[in-house]
Amino acid sequence: MLKTHTCGELRASDTGKTVTLAGWVNRRRDHGGLIFLDLRDRFGITQITVNAEDRPDALAVASQLRSEYVVQITGTVQKRPPGFENLELATGEIEVIAVNLEILSEARTPPFVISGTQSDDVDESVRLKYRYLDLRRPKLARNLRLRHEIVRFIRSFLYDRAFLEIETPILLKSTPEGARDFIVPSRMHPGHFYALPQSPQQMKQLLMIAGIERYFQIARCFRDEDLRADRQPEFTQLDLEMSFVEAADVMALIEEMLIKLSATLSDKRIQQTPFPVMSYADALAKYGIDRPDIRFGLELFDVTELVRGSGFGVFENAAAAGGVIKGLCYPNGASLSRKDIDGLIEYVKPYGAKGLAWIGITAGPDASGRYPAESLRSPIAKFLSLQEIDGIVRASGAGEGDLILLVADDADVTNPALANLRLEIGQRADLIDPHLLAFCWVIDFPLLEYDGQEDRWVAIHHPFTSARDEDWSILEERPGDVKAKAYDVVLNGWEIGGGSIRIHRSGQQMRMFQQLGLSESEVDEQFGHMLEAFQYGAPPHGGIALGIERLVALYADAQSIREVMAFPKTATGADLLLDAPSPVEDRQLAELRIAVREQPTRAA
């Protein structure tokens, strides 16, 4: 080894030892005849002191050093003089008096400061191009380490519970259900393509049929869809499947794992255990979304029936068209400026809401308990009766000083609009405790939803998800009413995982495919192997997949999963470090019998 100790381990008790350290020059403080070097490696920072009187040769080398040079230093551990300890550093009690100093590697001036403690952030495209330098910086180094610890914990937890870790293929078969596949051409089968796995779903079910009973994998998954802060084209899931279980068994296992994981690796406090469980319908009613952030209240309320017959056209028309009128209460929002309220209205528009109706309560109710016009600040109050206003105020739970915000539209506009408005208000009003981990389960999802574009029913989860036992009888007659044996685990408003009990009978699986509008030949071609496998003794089984990046991001307080990935891609799916994707040689295309229809338009 080129070093005897790391830069994070020397203490006062090591005083007097001769040590050799190696690492990067984090900073150099040059006082002329006395030079301090902060030497950094993955484990910490140690101050090296080079003194002209003792070691003129070492000082000569030290004065040549620049940031990020890689150096090896031999010297003597010494207690720092009283008063010069650095409490910020784990090694701050000591310094190493350099005897010999060798440059292992010189370094160009990096494009951004590696050692910076300040949060002046660099443009992300620069960080991505020089990702190997960004990863040297404390924040990302810490995130990668945390990710490692989380994955290590998960593995250990599952090993202890008789799970087998099994790798499944990356080259799989494309299926039209679900997300767009990344496809991979085959040289040996021109015109035929593999697909990269969106998840190892089918393989893990086949492993259950193979009698593995308890499988997991830290699995790379690929989806060729547009990116977001929480979505990358390739990402990692804890993929897990168990035989002879019911939903509650999978949920209990994951809940125990997440509780222990949080206790071990996070300073944050879990808001509630056991994790609250809510139905999909309740989540939508109260939060407008199936992944609620329950660190704060601000639950939505529904006044559709109350205002159905009101003279206010916006409400009346929305209700008559089958829509809903829902709202929420902005605590102490009644005194917001018109500009702020307009800002909230603008906030809601991308979600399709045409606007926000609002009622500010500027004074308490009168003797009869009603709110006359003079106690309200609202452009819509004049269209509503005292009784209707009273009803809205009661439903909202608002009091003096609060602002009621209402959206009237189809449920699939109203709910997302209010769900996002709720988060915005939660932030503006500082209602979110960043030290909380608010886990919850969402269950009783619908199994199917109608896709108007394709004019058919599609699986909300995936086509292998089982209906609840009592709902199989209505699969064909009332598909929209069928509930799935599915469960999502949500943390602070992020969906961190989802799973289900699967269909394990070929007859039921066939019914499901038929309900999804697949012809017999399509089923045979795409899923025949699954149906056949189910005929050889398939155990009841179910499982779950957790998004590793999302989980780590939440523990790391990262706003984007890119912050917890070593080499993420940009919003257009580009890798700025490798400059991928890129054109390939004509020779490669010829081998694959592939012709590119149009010239690549991408800038060189």
Place this chain on the structure above:
RNA sequence: GGGGACGUGGUGUAGCGGUUAGCAUAUCGGCCUGUCAAGCCGGAGGUCGCGGGUUCAAAUCCCGUCGUCCCCGCCA
């Protein structure tokens, strides 16, 4: 496929119709033996992503384009 924001020395930014394009930091040189965001002095470095247009005059206004970020759609 759509909407929005941003793009000025290496980095972070100010300037938003006429400025020798300012500041901070990094960088380079000098001085300096107790610093830890070291300090002090001095220097170099940008033509404002790219292309076109408007104007007497464009970093500044307009159009297009490229790139990054956020969002809608999409993501079983």
